[in-house]
Amino acid sequence: MKFFPESALVQLEYEKVKTLLAEYCRTEYAKAKANGLRIHTKKDFIETELRQGYEYKLITQTGQYFPNDFVLNISRELKLLSIPGAVLTGEQFLFIRKLVENTGNIFRWFDNERRLAYPALTKIVQDTYYEKMIIEMIDDILDESGNVKDKASEELAKIRMSLYRKRNELRKVFDRLVGKLNKQGYLADIEESFMNGRRVLAVFAEQKRMIKGVLHGESDSRRTTFIEPEETTELNNDIFSLEHEESREVYKILRKLTQQLSVYAPLLKTYHDTAGEFDFVNAKAKWAIATGGNFPQIFDKAHVNLINAYHPLLLLYNQKSNKPTIPVNITLNEKNRILVISGPNAGGKTVTLKTVGLLQLMMQSGLLVPVHPDSEMGIFKQIMIHIGDTQSLEFELSTYSSHLKNMKHFMENANGKTLFFIDELGSGSDPNLGGAFAEVIMEELAHKHSFGIVTTHYLNLKVMANKVPGIINGAMQFDEKNLLPMYKLISGKPGSSYTFSIAERIGLDKKLIEKARTLVDEDHFTLDKLLNRTEQDLQRIDIEKQELQKLLKENERLKKEMQQVLDKEKHNQEMERLKHQNKLSEHNLQYLKDMERKLKSMVVEWRKSDDKDKVIKMIHALLFNQKEKLTGENNQHNGKERFIEVAGDIQVGDKVRMKQNRQLGIVKELRGKKVVLQVGVVPITVDLKDVVLVKDKDAEQVNAG
Numbered sequence: 001m002k003f004f005p006e007s008a009l010v011q012l013e014y015e016k017v018k019t020l021l022a023e024y025c026r027t028e029y030a031k032a033k034a035n036g037l038r039i040h041t042k043k044d045f046i047e048t049e050l051r052q053g054y055e056y057k058l059i060t061q062t063g064q065y066f067p068n069d070f071v072l073n074i075s076r077e078l079k080l081l082s083i084p085g086a087v088l089t090g091e092q093f094l095f096i097r098k099l100v101e102n103t104g105n106i107f108r109w110f111d112n113e114r115r116l117a118y119p120a121l122t123k124i125v126q127d128t129y130y131e132k133m134i135i136e137m138i139d140d141i142l143d144e145s146g147n148v149k150d151k152a153s154e155e156l157a158k159i160r161m162s163l164y165r166k167r168n169e170l171r172k173v174f175d176r177l178v179g180k181l182n183k184q185g186y187l188a189d190i191e192e193s194f195m196n197g198r199r200v201l202a203v204f205a206e207q208k209r210m211i212k213g214v215l216h217g218e219s220d221s222r223r224t225t226f227i228e229p230e231e232t233t234e235l236n237n238d239i240f241s242l243e244h245e246e247s248r249e250v251y252k253i254l255r256k257l258t259q260q261l262s263v264y265a266p267l268l269k270t271y272h273d274t275a276g277e278f279d280f281v282n283a284k285a286k287w288a289i290a291t292g293g294n295f296p297q298i299f300d301k302a303h304v305n306l307i308n309a310y311h312p313l314l315l316l317y318n319q320k321s322n323k324p325t326i327p328v329n330i331t332l333n334e335k336n337r338i339l340v341i342s343g344p345n346a347g348g349k350t351v352t353l354k355t356v357g358l359l360q361l362m363m364q365s366g367l368l369v370p371v372h373p374d375s376e377m378g379i380f381k382q383i384m385i386h387i388g389d390t391q392s393l394e395f396e397l398s399t400y401s402s403h404l405k406n407m408k409h410f411m412e413n414a415n416g417k418t419l420f421f422i423d424e425l426g427s428g429s430d431p432n433l434g435g436a437f438a439e440v441i442m443e444e445l446a447h448k449h450s451f452g453i454v455t456t457h458y459l460n461l462k463v464m465a466n467k468v469p470g471i472i473n474g475a476m477q478f479d480e481k482n483l484l485p486m487y488k489l490i491s492g493k494p495g496s497s498y499t500f501s502i503a504e505r506i507g508l509d510k511k512l513i514e515k516a517r518t519l520v521d522e523d524h525f526t527l528d529k530l531l532n533r534t535e536q537d538l539q540r541i542d543i544e545k546q547e548l549q550k551l552l553k554e555n556e557r558l559k560k561e562m563q564q565v566l567d568k569e570k571h572n573q574e575m576e577r578l579k580h581q582n583k584l585s586e587h588n589l590q591y592l593k594d595m596e597r598k599l600k601s602m603v604v605e606w607r608k609s610d611d612k613d614k615v616i617k618m619i620h621a622l623l624f625n626q627k628e629k630l631t632g633e634n635n636q637h638n639g640k641e642r643f644i645e646v647a648g649d650i651q652v653g654d655k656v657r658m659k660q661n662r663q664l665g666i667v668k669e670l671r672g673k674k675v676v677l678q679v680g681v682v683p684i685t686v687d688l689k690d691v692v693l694v695k696d697k698d699a700e701q702v703n704a705g
Helices: 014-023 028-035 043-061 075-081 090-109 112-117 133-141 154-184 205-210 230-291 312-320 349-364 399-413 431-447 459-464 499-505 510-519 522-608 612-624 626-642 697-704
Strands: 002-004 187-195 198-204 213-218 224-229 297-299 304-309 328-332 338-342 376-378 382-386 418-422 451-455 471-479 484-491 643-645 655-658 664-671 674-679 682-687 691-696
Touching (some): 002 399, 014 028, 014 230, 014 312, 014 349, 028 230, 043 230, 043 349, 075 230, 090 230, 133 230, 154 198, 154 230, 198 213, 198 230, 213 230, 224 230, 312 349, 328 338, 328 484, 338 349, 338 431, 349 376, 349 382, 349 418, 382 399, 399 418, 431 459, 522 612, 522 682, 655 674, 664 682
Parallel strands (some): 297 376, 338 451, 418 451
Antiparallel strands (some): 187 198, 198 224, 304 328, 304 376, 643 691, 655 664, 655 691, 664 674, 674 682
């Protein structure tokens, strides 16, 4: 992407974003990438970068753990690994092992399900592979502390065994000497020490001639002398020689391991870059979470449609100060390419301009931006800005001369892929002449099909925006009553500067205000007053619109509640209908169950009774006597009305009603917890707990009377 002027990125505060992003990075790779963040113009690349940040943001917000814990910078070690003849230390090999282990964890995290869920993050590892042999090769040689294992070579195992024996022998000899000399009072409190890698005795200076051996030195106070006794000299020499052999063998083993792993140097470099890449994506996700960044829709054309867009730096500042931040909504498309923003000073015009510019740079850098997800952003190939006083002392250019020079560059180089920002177009010159040049500049930029935002106080530019195709007005709202900016952009209408309103509100002498008014062209004053009144009317309309929206929402809520009540009533009616049907079905089912139970009882009676004819009559009556059946049903139906339930113990001869089917019967026999009932012509045995005592309703009423 091209920029004009060279300080464009600084003026739009893009460099501050890079600095804050770098603070979220843990690795040197990621920090370097953040500080060297580039702005791209290829849609596919930008979308991939944005989606990677978006996917990592989802992982973070859903509480998932991503296993990228390697933060060391081992570029030097990896460079040495690829140099013939270089030898890495055990500690350096442990760094490499941690890197490979980290890569293995990442590959295991990307199972088939996650590769489908996070396709953009998967691209980071899709062109490499995990080689587990590297860890196995290191583990064969080194222990967890980075020391070469005894089994690394047969020669090393022999040397260390010899060292172990010699050191044991030296310890025994030394312990014997210490015990002997202590009794004689020759040794100082510390008794022994190490000097020049050899074990020595700490002897009082006045007793040093009493011990034969090699003098290695004295203490600072010269009260203690360090002597290597002659009994241990040969052992110390042997140990020193073995330790030297051990060092040479260890060096030989490490050199061989370095050579073996050197073939994996390019792969390890990829692993190192991969860890840094994921760290950078993690930093982008954290930055997005801190600023409310989202993934807008991207178009490969000049286009701007920002919904609830925030300036990220202003948002962070206001969050620290517990202040609200007002979002901006702005649309630039083929029909309306240039927005002319007017309004009072300190009303948020420049902030709006910088917000759009910075968000555009961030998006084309692959950073999620603080906008509503439904926002739409296009891709521009050059950005031009003119903000603030650009007077140059070096070239003796006045403010307006510098302004015209920049505008000349704009008009000569702008095209349909240009996004420009001009703060206070035409300022620094005579209002009439400056306004005329401003109109020419605006027409030329519109003719070039460039996209941009212009802030101004000139009335002629506000009028021009309604006449020239591609140029629209916009106004920053202002609370005239309290003299406070509202920082809200309204597109489609120009704004007043509130010059006289502000003067009246702050208490300026009315005579001076009236005098100033007489000096202003009547049409000019009338237009500004009309804009003032129109803006206030629109603010009142906005308030009424908000109230109407509340009423509509309340009406919709009541409508939903009423529909729920109707649905519930309809459901209850349907349930009642189903219950009625179920009662009929239950009645038929109960009739069949009763018939089955009676038949089983008759089978039992047939087996027990000697009078088979009597049982046959009972069966015949049950199956074929329809009149008796109907009579029983009528009795049952009438029983519901003629009999009432009463309390008391059930005795033989009492009338009872079965709870389950409400049939009436006479108690013929009590059998413990069972009772034998005579129902019609059929005796039935049921549980005592399943029947209740009943009395004739009329008889009960007579007794009560």
